[in-house]
Amino acid sequence: MKIVVDKSRCQGHATCALAAPDVFVLNDEGYNEMDPFTPPPELEAQARKGALSCPENAITIVEE
Amino acid sequence: MSYQAMSVAEVGSAPEHVPADLVIDFDFYQVPGDETDPHGAWKRLQDGPPVVFTPRNGGHWIATRAEPIFEAMQDFERFSSNPFNIPARPPGAPRTVPLEVDPPELQGFRAIAVPLLSPKALAPLEPEMRALVVEMIERVKPLGRCEFVADFAVQMPVDLFLRFVELPAEDRPLVRGWIETIARNPDREAQIAAHAASYEYLSAVLAERRKRPGEDIFSRIVKAEGEGKICPVDSVSMGLNILFGGIETVTSALSFIVRFLAENPAHRRELAQNPALMRDAVEEFMRRFGILNLGRTAAADFDFHGVQIRKGDRMLLPIHLYGLDESKFDRPMDVDFHREHFRHINFGSGPHRCLGSNLARPELRVFLEEWIARIPEFSIAPGDAPKGHSGAAMAITYLPLIWAA
Numbered sequence: 001m002k003i004v005v006d007k008s009r010c011q012g013h014a015t016c017a018l019a020a021p022d023v024f025v026l027n028d029e030g031y032n033e034m035d036p037f038t039p040p041p042e043l044e045a046q047a048r049k050g051a052l053s054c055p056e057n058a059i060t061i062v063e064e
Numbered sequence: 065m066s067y068q069a070m071s072v073a074e075v076g077s078a079p080e081h082v083p084a085d086l087v088i089d090f091d092f093y094q095v096p097g098d099e100t101d102p103h104g105a106w107k108r109l110q111d112g113p114p115v116v117f118t119p120r121n122g123g124h125w126i127a128t129r130a131e132p133i134f135e136a137m138q139d140f141e142r143f144s145s146n147p148f149n150i151p152a153r154p155p156g157a158p159r160t161v162p163l164e165v166d167p168p169e170l171q172g173f174r175a176i177a178v179p180l181l182s183p184k185a186l187a188p189l190e191p192e193m194r195a196l197v198v199e200m201i202e203r204v205k206p207l208g209r210c211e212f213v214a215d216f217a218v219q220m221p222v223d224l225f226l227r228f229v230e231l232p233a234e235d236r237p238l239v240r241g242w243i244e245t246i247a248r249n250p251d252r253e254a255q256i257a258a259h260a261a262s263y264e265y266l267s268a269v270l271a272e273r274r275k276r277p278g279e280d281i282f283s284r285i286v287k288a289e290g291e292g293k294i295c296p297v298d299s300v301s302m303g304l305n306i307l308f309g310g311i312e313t314v315t316s317a318l319s320f321i322v323r324f325l326a327e328n329p330a331h332r333r334e335l336a337q338n339p340a341l342m343r344d345a346v347e348e349f350m351r352r353f354g355i356l357n358l359g360r361t362a363a364a365d366f367d368f369h370g371v372q373i374r375k376g377d378r379m380l381l382p383i384h385l386y387g388l389d390e391s392k393f394d395r396p397m398d399v400d401f402h403r404e405h406f407r408h409i410n411f412g413s414g415p416h417r418c419l420g421s422n423l424a425r426p427e428l429r430v431f432l433e434e435w436i437a438r439i440p441e442f443s444i445a446p447g448d449a450p451k452g453h454s455g456a457a458m459a460i461t462y463l464p465l466i467w468a469a
Contacts, residue, residue: 011417014183015407018343018425030182030422052405053347055413056138 002062003047004036009058016059020050032058077119081372090118090126092150092357092380098454103353105454107388107397115369122151124359124378125371130389132369133381136360137413140167142368143360143379145416149456150359150378161294161301163309167415173302174419176288180281183422190426193224197434205438208469209445213319213462218244221314224427225307230280231269238265239307247312247457266303270296281306310420312457313355317428319460320353321346322435323450324399326443326465331399336440339433346428347406352399354384354410355457383409384458442467 003023010032016024017032023043027033039047051059078087090109097105109116114129127133136143146164147153159165162173179185200220204210222240226233238261245258270286277283282303288294294302325332335341362377373379387408388396411418418424444450445464453459 011413011415012178012182012421013411013417014422015347017183019405026183028182028184029178030184049405053407055407055409055411055417 001044001047002036002038002064003034003051004060004062005032005034006058006060007031007033009056011056011058013055015053015055016050019053020046023047024050036062038064078117078123079374079377081374082117083371086113086116086371088112088116088118089120090116091120092118092126092382093121093455095454099451100449102452102454102458103384103388104397106382106385109382110385110389113370115371117371122378124150124380125373126380126382127369128382128385130386130392133383133386134409134413136368136379136381137358137383137409137416140415142363142366142373144363145360147361148359150380152359152361152378158297158301160305161298162419163305163416170415172293173298174415176284176293176302177281177306177419180284181419181422186422186426189228189423190430192227193426194430194434196220196223196227197431198438201434201438206469209464209466211463212322212465213315213460217315217318217322217460217463220318220431221311221427224423225310228280228423229282229307230278235265239311243308243311246308247455247459248453248461262304262307263300266307267300270299270303306419309418310423312459314424314427316355316457316459317350317353317424318431319463320355320458321349321428321432322465323444323460323463324349324353325436326450326463328399329441329443331401332436332440332442334401335432335436339436341401342429342433344403344406345401346425346432347408348399348401348403349428350410351387351393351406351408352397353458354382354387354408356384356410356412357382357454357456357458358412383412439467 012030014026014030017026023039023046024032048061051061095105109128114132116126116128118124118126127136144166146159146166148164162170165173204215210216218240222236226236242258242262245254249255269282273283273286285299285302289296289299335345358381360379360381362373362375364375366373390396411421442465445466448464450460451462453461
């Protein structure tokens, strides 16, 4: 499972980091600038929750 | 009143480009049923079409479903934020900054405030926030009763906010008074006076910060003035936008949460037994009891979800209806702390995302943690009933509580 963040859509809600603090890291201003990544299996559920939480629909879950 | 009953067949009650079968008699400041259940009163709109029109308040469209609401929030080019209020501010009244500023100009204003309002910047405030909340709860706990709105929900966000902007606690009654008036007093003279007084107050605060700059948000605004990023007129507007933006909304959120918990013991007990749920509970409460009805203005002629919009048309976006839409959430009227996600747009969506969201979330969570820990069992005072109200912000205006002290 790959997580892809559309940085241009990020508006700094920070819900991803709130829902998945072990998965998403924000910059100092509270925006998600992460490049595509594959979370380890034990963090998949958290990653999914964080991705679904985005009010901008900026985070895509790519099932591989 | 059902959606069908709201229909209005009055000839000439709407502009000619509005289909007659989409016209309803709907005054969003006074929705039938809003006194007992503001969200239930609005939910009925979702029995009808996704976009409707009302001749009230100068005439405006209303998007009723999650899809058009979200799309309009994202599409700032076709749906300008200037003007914002419905009815619109009087001609000649200055625009509210940054609320009524569209991209790309918007970004420059937001950049002034964003660094101070990131989760990282606000994290050090949490212990102070908690201490303040605990102090307030401990003061009210021995009484065994309170009118939650006046005694608590109106006061807590003001007190917290004044600390955040480093304004003296003695100014609390003044600031609270203006907010009460602006939010709830229908008297036009009183409104004008409150706006004028708050404008004067904030101008004085900015003047003081120009002389003695600090690290707070008002100091950052005057610093940006010095860098040519904002003019003094817009500084006051932005200061007021910030001052008022985060107070009435939090008052409402607190009141809806506490009203629900007062009437739903099982949810109360679940939170008491499992405090780890608090973060998700706050999100679920925001989804279920969204606060704002936002205004937009069409910047062009275009088709939108089956209707023809004309340039200048006003559009009301009830962002709380996004969270109540079955297309987004199963059983949307249920409060369920265990949903797969709580993706609401209570803080908006798109470039005007609420700048204070990273302050509001901890405020609500810390409040809930400390209230449930100290007053886990409470209910509505027997023989009495809460009262609500619709408007630009959904509100509970009266919430009589009792508990065993």
